[in-house]
Amino acid sequence: MIEGTAAYLAIVAMALVTYASRVLGPVLTRVLPASPRLDAALAAVPGAVLVAIVVPAVLATGVPGLVATVIVVLVTARTHKPLLGAAAGVVVVWSATGAGL
Amino acid sequence: MGYDGSMMGDRVERAAGSGEGAERSRMGTHDTSGVGKAGDELVVVNRSRTEPPETMVGGSSSPAPSDGSAFIAPGGPKAMPVGAVGEGHGTATRWSRTGILAGAKAALPLLPGSLVIGVVFGVLSREVGMSGLQAILMSVLVSAGAAQFIALDLWAPQVPVVSLVVTTLVVNLRNLLIGASLQPWLGPLRGWRRAVTMHFLTDESWALTEVARRRDQRDAAFLIGAGLTVYLGWIVGTATGHGLGSRLGGLENWDIGFIFTAFFVALLVGVTRGRGDLVPYAVAAVVAVVAQRVLGGTWYILAGGIAGSLAGALAMRPAGD
Numbered sequence: 001m002i003e004g005t006a007a008y009l010a011i012v013a014m015a016l017v018t019y020a021s022r023v024l025g026p027v028l029t030r031v032l033p034a035s036p037r038l039d040a041a042l043a044a045v046p047g048a049v050l051v052a053i054v055v056p057a058v059l060a061t062g063v064p065g066l067v068a069t070v071i072v073v074l075v076t077a078r079t080h081k082p083l084l085g086a087a088a089g090v091v092v093v094w095s096a097t098g099a100g101l
Numbered sequence: 102m103g104y105d106g107s108m109m110g111d112r113v114e115r116a117a118g119s120g121e122g123a124e125r126s127r128m129g130t131h132d133t134s135g136v137g138k139a140g141d142e143l144v145v146v147n148r149s150r151t152e153p154p155e156t157m158v159g160g161s162s163s164p165a166p167s168d169g170s171a172f173i174a175p176g177g178p179k180a181m182p183v184g185a186v187g188e189g190h191g192t193a194t195r196w197s198r199t200g201i202l203a204g205a206k207a208a209l210p211l212l213p214g215s216l217v218i219g220v221v222f223g224v225l226s227r228e229v230g231m232s233g234l235q236a237i238l239m240s241v242l243v244s245a246g247a248a249q250f251i252a253l254d255l256w257a258p259q260v261p262v263v264s265l266v267v268t269t270l271v272v273n274l275r276n277l278l279i280g281a282s283l284q285p286w287l288g289p290l291r292g293w294r295r296a297v298t299m300h301f302l303t304d305e306s307w308a309l310t311e312v313a314r315r316r317d318q319r320d321a322a323f324l325i326g327a328g329l330t331v332y333l334g335w336i337v338g339t340a341t342g343h344g345l346g347s348r349l350g351g352l353e354n355w356d357i358g359f360i361f362t363a364f365f366v367a368l369l370v371g372v373t374r375g376r377g378d379l380v381p382y383a384v385a386a387v388v389a390v391v392a393q394r395v396l397g398g399t400w401y402i403l404a405g406g407i408a409g410s411l412a413g414a415l416a417m418r419p420a421g422d
Contacts, residue, residue, distance in 0.1 A: 006260040014269040015242035021273040022302040025280020041414035045282035046311040048409020050369040052389035057362040072366040082367035089363035
């Protein structure tokens with residue numbers, strides 16, 4: 001069936017493209033000239049990407065999201081246990097949802 | 102939990118988190134002139150450490166001394182970007198089942214969330230006309246949540262192959278960035294082991310690995326384990342959701358996605374090095390928020406990540422060496 005074939009073709013193509021994006025990042029760093037600035041840039045990536053992921057999401061969740069984020073940061077910083085911090089934040093948001101906020 | 106996040110501050114200590122009898126060594130202060138020395142120190146430490154009889158990076162199973170020399174890139178320690186204090190204190194030195202287990206354990210909190218979101222994907226995939234096999238195949242081969250949900254939006258009886266490929270590529274561009282940020286740590290990993298390991302690169306597995314790396318995790322297979330947990334939950338969820346179909350409902354009321362957001366916030370605390378990060382963070386945040394409004398889709402993550410990374414590079418004090 002032609003439609004079925006197109007679907008599997010699409011899935012495989014998506015998979016190849018996705019895998020390429022996963023595997024080529026490290027290759028790019030080998031192509032660029034090594035320098036302390038490049039190292040600093042790469043070292044700054046984790047925080048930057050996490051912030052970029054998190055901030056819009058938190059803003060979208062509104063006030064409960066903001067409060068939850070503060071709680072996550074405080075709990076994680078104090079206990080050094082991300083699981084605890086994340087759980088605390090989720091509790092805040094779900095409580096707000098349950099309370100109809 | 103198999104690991105803890107920790108605030109970095111001015112000093113970095115190697116914790117006994119890797120469970121391999123890690124020795125303690127001080128990294129010194131922020132000035133990069135100390136970094137070169139610390140890089141040498143690490144290599145020396147690697148040489149004298151007895152490696153457990155597990156699969157070695159590069160395929161060699163010979164004892165420590167040859168491993169030590171294998172991780173000095175041509176050009177000496179300078180060619181190995183140890184970088185400023187706060188990120189990976191050197192490269193991964195092994196690739197073994199221990200690492201996979203450590204990663205899988207670290208990612209366990211994300212398993213329920215990935216199962217639920219997988220179920221959502223499964224249910225929706227049925228509604229747009231995907232077969233169970235197609236849905237499961239997509240989750241196994243692509244295993245990228247954002248791309249897969251967008252694919253659901255585009256799915257039609259005449260499957261638009263080109264649109265799907267282009268949007269998948271665009272959505273996954275940030276993998277280039279996060280993959281690159283792991284390169285100083287993954288460096289020695291080559292060949293089929295690297296090829297297999299990189300399949301498990303996702304936002305979650307990457308973030309977990311970055312935190313573990315700062316806790317001196319040296320097993321490159323940690324990335325596999327960290328990705329594997331969510332991967333399995335995702336696949337099982339997909340299959341379950343597609344199988345159960347519309348019998349499941351009401352999941353959208355509870356913000357399941359916030360589980361991941363909260364976790365990312367917690368991991369953000371773990372990778373934060375100190376006050377110097379605040380300006381790059383602010384730049385990343387502003388760019389991300391603006392980009393989300395201006396551009397569609399998930400460009401904003403890539404944009405914010407690049408902007409924050411550049412800000413971090415520009416803010417760097419001139420290196421001593």
